[in-house]
Amino acid sequence: MTTPVLKVEQLCKSFGGVHAISDLSFEVRDAEILGLIGPNGSGKSTTVNCLAGVLPVTSGAITLGGQRIETLPEYERVACGMTRTFQTASTFPEFTVRDQIMLGGNVTRTSHPISSVFGIGRHRGEDEVLARRVAHILDITGLAQIAGARVGTISSAQQRFLMIATALAADPKVILLDEPAAGLVSHERKTLTDLIKSIRDMGVSVLVIEHHMALIMEVSDRICVLNFGSKIAEGTPQDIRNDRAVIDAYLGEAA
Amino acid sequence: MTRNRTTLFYALALLGFILLPQLITVKYYLHLSVLALVWVIAAQGQNLIQGYTGYVSIVQAGFMGIGAYSTALMGLHFDMPVWLSIALAPVITAFFALLTGYPSLRVKGHYFAIVTLAFNMVIFIVLMNFHQLTQGEAGITGIPKPGSKDGLFNFRDRETYYYLVLVIATLMTGLAALIVRSRIGQTLVAIRQNEDLVGAIGIAAWKYKLFAFVTSAMFGGLAGAIYAHYQSFINPEIFGVAQSLDAILAVIIGGSGTIAGPVIGAFFVVLLPEYLRFADSFRLILYGLILVLATIFMPRGIVGVTGDLLARLGKRGK
Numbered sequence: 001m002t003t004p005v006l007k008v009e010q011l012c013k014s015f016g017g018v019h020a021i022s023d024l025s026f027e028v029r030d031a032e033i034l035g036l037i038g039p040n041g042s043g044k045s046t047t048v049n050c051l052a053g054v055l056p057v058t059s060g061a062i063t064l065g066g067q068r069i070e071t072l073p074e075y076e077r078v079a080c081g082m083t084r085t086f087q088t089a090s091t092f093p094e095f096t097v098r099d100q101i102m103l104g105g106n107v108t109r110t111s112h113p114i115s116s117v118f119g120i121g122r123h124r125g126e127d128e129v130l131a132r133r134v135a136h137i138l139d140i141t142g143l144a145q146i147a148g149a150r151v152g153t154i155s156s157a158q159q160r161f162l163m164i165a166t167a168l169a170a171d172p173k174v175i176l177l178d179e180p181a182a183g184l185v186s187h188e189r190k191t192l193t194d195l196i197k198s199i200r201d202m203g204v205s206v207l208v209i210e211h212h213m214a215l216i217m218e219v220s221d222r223i224c225v226l227n228f229g230s231k232i233a234e235g236t237p238q239d240i241r242n243d244r245a246v247i248d249a250y251l252g253e254a255a
Numbered sequence: 256m257t258r259n260r261t262t263l264f265y266a267l268a269l270l271g272f273i274l275l276p277q278l279i280t281v282k283y284y285l286h287l288s289v290l291a292l293v294w295v296i297a298a299q300g301q302n303l304i305q306g307y308t309g310y311v312s313i314v315q316a317g318f319m320g321i322g323a324y325s326t327a328l329m330g331l332h333f334d335m336p337v338w339l340s341i342a343l344a345p346v347i348t349a350f351f352a353l354l355t356g357y358p359s360l361r362v363k364g365h366y367f368a369i370v371t372l373a374f375n376m377v378i379f380i381v382l383m384n385f386h387q388l389t390q391g392e393a394g395i396t397g398i399p400k401p402g403s404k405d406g407l408f409n410f411r412d413r414e415t416y417y418y419l420v421l422v423i424a425t426l427m428t429g430l431a432a433l434i435v436r437s438r439i440g441q442t443l444v445a446i447r448q449n450e451d452l453v454g455a456i457g458i459a460a461w462k463y464k465l466f467a468f469v470t471s472a473m474f475g476g477l478a479g480a481i482y483a484h485y486q487s488f489i490n491p492e493i494f495g496v497a498q499s500l501d502a503i504l505a506v507i508i509g510g511s512g513t514i515a516g517p518v519i520g521a522f523f524v525v526l527l528p529e530y531l532r533f534a535d536s537f538r539l540i541l542y543g544l545i546l547v548l549a550t551i552f553m554p555r556g557i558v559g560v561t562g563d564l565l566a567r568l569g570k571r572g573k
Contacts, residue, residue, distance in 0.1 A: 052455065078457025090455070092448045103445055106438060107457030116438040123438070170457055 003030045004063075005205045006051070006082065006174045011060035013043075013050055013229075020046040021229040024060070028174055033196060033206040035220035035237075037213075039250050043229040044209045045087065048178050051207075052084045053077045065173055078107050081173035085180060089159040093152030097143055097162055098134060100151055105130045105169035134169060140198055141165040142191060157188050164195065168204070175199065177208040181215050193219050213251070217241070225250065268518075272421055276414045285413055291525040292420040293482045298505040298517035299424075299431040300474025305503060306511035307435055308467045309447030311368045314355070315475045315502035317375035320382055320494025321348045322476030323483035324389060327398045337401040341480045348476025349469050356468040361461050363450055375496050382491035394490025398483050416485055423481060427474060432514045434470070443467050444512070475502075508549050510558025519557050 004027035013021040021043045028034045036044050049055040051062060053074035062070040064080050072080070083104075092100050108130065115121035138144040141161045146154055151162065160180060167175050177196070181189050189212065196219045200206055210216045216223065217237045225233040225240060227249040233240055240246055272292075279285050301315045322344040329340040359370035382389050389395070400410045401419075410416050434440050442463045445453050453460045483489045501524045509520025527545065531538045553560045 054454075073459070074454045075457050075459045078455070083457070084455055086452075086455070090449060090452045092445050092452065094444065094448055099441070103441060103458075104456045106442070109438075113437070113439045113442070117433050166452075166456060 004028065005030050005065060006207070007061075007063040008047075008051070009061040009063070011047070011050060011062065012058045013046055013055065014058045019229055021050070024226070024229070024231055026224045026231060026234060028205045028207050031200055031203050031205055032221040033200050033208060033219050035216040035223040036207060036209045036226065037211075037216055037223060037240075037250065038226035038232075041228075042226040042250075044226055045178060046229075047226070048084065048176050048207075048209060051077075051082070051176060075107075078170055078172075081171075082176065083167035083170045083172040083174075084176035085160075085163040085167055085178055087178045087182060089156055089163065091151045091159050091162060093150070095151055096148050097151055097154065097158075097165075098138065098147040100162060101134045101137055101143075101165050101169045102130060103169075104166035105134060105171070107170045130169075133171070137165050137168050141168070141195060157184055160184065161192075161195070164199075168199065172204060174205045174207060177206060177210075179209055179211065181210055181212045189215055264515075268515075269425065272425075273418075276417055282413065285417060287525055287529060289413070289417050289420055289485060290482075291522045292417070292424045293478050293485070294502070294505060294521035294525055295424045295518050296427045296481070297475050297478035297502055298509070298521045299427055299514075300471035300478070301502040302471075302506045302511065302513075302517045303431060303434065303443070303474070304464075304467045304471040306506050306513070306516065307440060307443040307447065308464055310360070310464060310468070311503060312371045312468060312471065313368055313496065313499045313503065314371040314375040314378070315471070316494045316496070316498030317378035318348050318352065318472045318475030319479030319482065319498070320378055320489075320491065321351055322479030323489045323494070324382065324395070324479075325476070326480040327395045327483050327489060328388065330399060331395065337399055337484060341401065341477070341484065344480035345473035345476040348472045348479075352469045352472030353465070356465045356472075360464040360468060372496065372499075375499050379491055379495050382494065389491070392490060392492075394488060395483075396488045398487045398489065400484055400487070410484075420481055420485070423477070427477070428514065428518065431474075431517075435514065439463065439466065447512075504546055506556075507554075508546070508556055510556030513556070513558045516556050516558045523557070 006028040008027065009025050011021055011024040012019070024047065036047065038044055046055065050057050053072060057070050060070065061068060064077065064082055067080055069077050069080055092103070095103070109123070109126045111121050111123040111126055116123045138147050141164060143158065143161055143165055146158060151159065154162070160183070164177065164180065181192055184192060193215055196206055196208060208216065208219065220237055222235060223237055223240045224231055225246050232245045232249060233243045275288060276285055279288065297315055297319055301312065304310050304312045325347040326340040326344040329335040329343065330337060355370060355374045359367045383391055402408055402410045404411065408415050410419060442453065442458055446460050446463060450460050505520030505524045506517055507520070508523050509518065510516030528538065528542055531541050534541050
């Protein structure tokens with residue numbers, strides 16, 4: 001269970017003269033939850049955006065399931081098995097919850113989109129397979145009750161779970177969660193914690209960025225800590241809690 | 256509206272269009288109806304890129320021009336049968352749309368509108384000044400009607416041509432409906448709502464945008480070709496930016512992102528200037544005013560307003 005699914009090697013990202021990430025290496029192993037933490041401005045979001053393909057990397061390598069992906073456009077990285085969520089809710093407000101998740105699963109189809117215009121070919125069979133998977137995702141994300149509701153009318157917490165559901169529909173190997181607990185109240189955080197664990201138990205690796213320390217300490221199998229764009233520590237939650245450099249840079253004495 | 260009621264609505268509308276020539280006593284109105292149906296085809300195309308995908312294209316009349324000139328010139332220079340040149344016109348238009356769309360749709364936002372506007376100007380200037388090919392401002396005359404005089408249908412007859420255009424407009428409206436109900440159409444609507452998320456779920460948005468744009472151009476090219484063979488005469492004046500704005504307005508006023516919208520909007524933009532003739536030289540000012548007011552007070556178009564009214568009536572009924 002220790003093969004890396006996602007491997008980041010010597011990743012650098014500069015904006016003009018500012019080195020947002022320098023020489024960052026880490027890996028996400030098969031079916032593990034890796035927490036990525038650090039103070040504001042430490043480069044967490046930049047890392048996720050480089051991994052997802054929103055930002056081009058300055059140098060370094062990103063390997064997903066044995067394939068180099070750092071030069072691929074964002075949408076092809078999804079087809080390679082990596083999906084993401086956003087820090088602020090990003091949805092299709094006019095669609096129903098189910099339709100949005102279905103759209104998230106379109107990447108798994110093999111039939112040509114044109115075939116759906118005339119209703120020919122494999123696409124009907126695919127609809128059924130996808131609908132079954134979406135029903136399962138609706139169940140585990142707790143959205144089944146509101147599957148028919150318009151996305152624009154659901155609560156912001158539900159929208160955050162919807163983002164995860166949409167990312168799961170693509171049947172990823174790795175899912176990147178960018179501050180999934182932002183704006184959630186305590187019982188919702190509990191649901192989120194259980195969901196992240198169940199995603200791992202489905203065999204999907206999770207890279208999660210989060211400021212909520214209790215949550216990150218509970219869900220993560222390992223944690224990687226960034227400061228000023230470089231890794232300052234990596235290890236189990238217990239190791240990180242006791243790491244002098246992490247305490248000084250981020251956690252403070254009380255943690 | 257439920258599915259059955261929608262089907263009934265479209266069936267009644269089609270029946271109305273079939274009966275229309277019998278109800279029209281003034282020949283001139285039949286002529287306007289043919290023009291409006293040509294605009295229905297162009298507006299359905301415009302709606303794909305503007306209404307569904309959310310990218311305003313300001314070149315639909317330019318594409319009509321490419322379609323019209325290509326069918327006319329192929330007939331003139333290569334003696335090509337009319338039906339074949341009409342069928343090829345959208346393909347040639349698609350080629351030009353691909354050339355414009357490929358660079359301009361890879362970026363997000365307003366660049367696309369500006370590029371298309373510029374392209375329409377280029378088309379207009381070429382049609383005006385490339386005398387050897389287009390005969391400039393004088394235009395091309397004597398473009399033949401399809402079919403022969405003694406054939407089963409005589410398309411020289413205005414009423415017969417009306418039915419030809421009706422059949423094509425109906426088929427193209429049906430095709431537009433199939434596209435927007437498919438996975439492609441759903442993706443286009445998704446791009447309109449949140450293009451960043453479309454990329455994040457693994458869809459190459461630019462391919463879908465390009466598909467919508469090229470398809471919309473083909474609708475425009477076909478409309479232009481049908482127009483050329485109807486009028487037998489074309490010149491650059493009717494393929495300028497102002498006419499592209501008419502296509503945009505047809506979509507907005509009818510109801511953007513709906514199938515019925517472009518149909519209603521097309522008749523609106525063809526008929527309204529005619530009804531305003533009484534105002535003489537103030538006609539265009541009045542036309543502009545009506546359009547501005549319509550856009551402010553019914554942003555969802557005639558279809559949107561009607562839908563709201565029906566919903567309110569339905570509630571009151573209960």
